[in-house]
Amino acid sequence: MLALLWLLTGSNDDEAAEPTSAAESQPSLIPNVQVRDMDAQGVRRSLTINGVTEPDRSxxxxxETSGRVQELLKSAGDQVADGEVIARLDPRDLNAQLRTARANLEQARLEYEGAQRLGNQGLQNRSQLAAAEAGYQSAQAQMEALELALRDTQIRAPFxxxxxxxxxxxxxxxxxGQSVAEVYDYDPMRVVGQVPETDVTFLQAGQSATVELVTGEQLIGELTFVGTVANPATRTFKVEISVPSSPKNLAGATAKATIMLAEQSGHYVSPALLNISDEGQLGLKTVGRNNHVEFTPVTIVRSDTGGVWVTGLPSRARLIVVGQGFVNAGDVVNPVAVGDSNLASGQ
Known part of the structure; x- marks a missing residue:
């Protein structure tokens, strides 16, 4: 009886121990992820505009008149001053006509002044006085017309x-009306380009720009014009940047302008951490309240060889840096903090 009782007691102990051992060996269903607490920093986004160079005016x-070219004072490629004579046309007999007109004007002036004196003495009626005045005005107009015609024989630079x-x-x-020359003003020079409709709202006249010319020369310019009507074919807006005159002025040459926009709050992360949601949104996975995974859409505002600056995350975020590919938004995770680093790197 004692032996039977002992056997029965040993069997119950083994059965009671089995569930406990199985419960202890069952693995946890909550996955571990490595996270890093990251604080937002100030970042300035840059906007690159590809364009072409243009003179400020041309x-x-x-x-202004007809005639035969008598003299050329400038050649193509020369610098010209405002109002400088480029060429002269043969004035023919304009100088002789002008001398005659001056003599006629002097005679008409004397006759008009004499008629005024006689009129003041009552010896000249109003009709005679008016005729003398008309003769004087006509002689003056004729002389001015000849002087203008003589000036027109000199072809000058307008600026x-x-x-x-x-x-x-x-x-x-x-x-x-015959076109005889072209003058280009490169001081200042303009860079004309197009910006997408998504970026035009960040631009305003007066912003500084760094312009790199096709020659490799870099100039500091200023945004002077931002278009308000989009090109219907490309949905882009015209912009103009004014830069100082270059030692080698080129119109229609390729140029690249970089404009630094206003400072924003962003995070610097590795591109490997970026994910695409089912809706096609670019974002990052973070750990929120109650250790739930959250997917936050972000926008890349700046990039370099080491990483990307993004906006959209809260000021302080617990970014998943290892294991983000195995969890989805809404999952409960066990966050494990990793060491601080200047850049969150994905694996």
């Missing part, structure tokens, strides 16, 4: 710049 000079082309040769005949 004009095609047209002849300071570069004489880009000169379509004249000594002895050729030009007509009124």
């Amino acid at each position: 004009v095609a000079i047209a002849s 300071a710049g570069v004489l880009e082309s000169l379509n004249l040769e000594v002895g050729t005949f030009v007509s009124p």
Whole structure:
């Protein structure tokens, strides 16, 4: 009886021990992830604009009168000052006509002054006085017209710049309105480009820009114009950047402008940590309240060889840096903190 009782007692102990041992050996269903607490920092986003160079202004000079080219004072490519004479046309008999007109004006002036004196004495009626005045005004108008015609025989630069082309040769005949030269003003020079509709709201006139020309030269410029009407084909807006004159001025050459935008609050992370949601949004996975995984959409504002600056995260975020590929938004995780580092790197 004692032996039977002992056997029965030993069997119950083994059965009672089995559930306890199985419970202890069952693994936890909550996954571990490594996290890093990250604080937001100030970052300035840069916007790169590809464009072409243009002169500040340009004009095609047209002849004001007809005549034969008598003298060329400038050549294509020369610098010209404001109002400087580029070429002269043959004045023909304009100088002789002008001398006659001056003599006629002097005679008409004397007759008009004499008529005024006689009128004051009552010896000249109003009709005679008016006729003398009309003769004087006519002589003056004729002389001014001849002086203008003589000035028109001198083809001048309308402003300071570069004489880009000169379509004249000594002895050729030009007509009124005929284009004879082109002058380009490169001081300042402009860089004209297009920006996407998503970026145009960050721009405003007066912002500083760094411009790199096709020659490799870098110039500091200023944003002077931001368009308000989009190109219907590309949905982009025209912008203009003014830069100082370059030693080698080129119109229509490729240029790249970089504009630093206003400072924003962002986080610097490794590109490997970025995820794409089922909706196609770019974001990062963080651990929120009650250790739940959260997916936060972010926007890349700046990048370099070491990482990317993103905005969209809260000021302080617990970023999942290891294991983010095995958990989804809403999952409960066991966060394990990792050491501090300047850059959160994904694995």
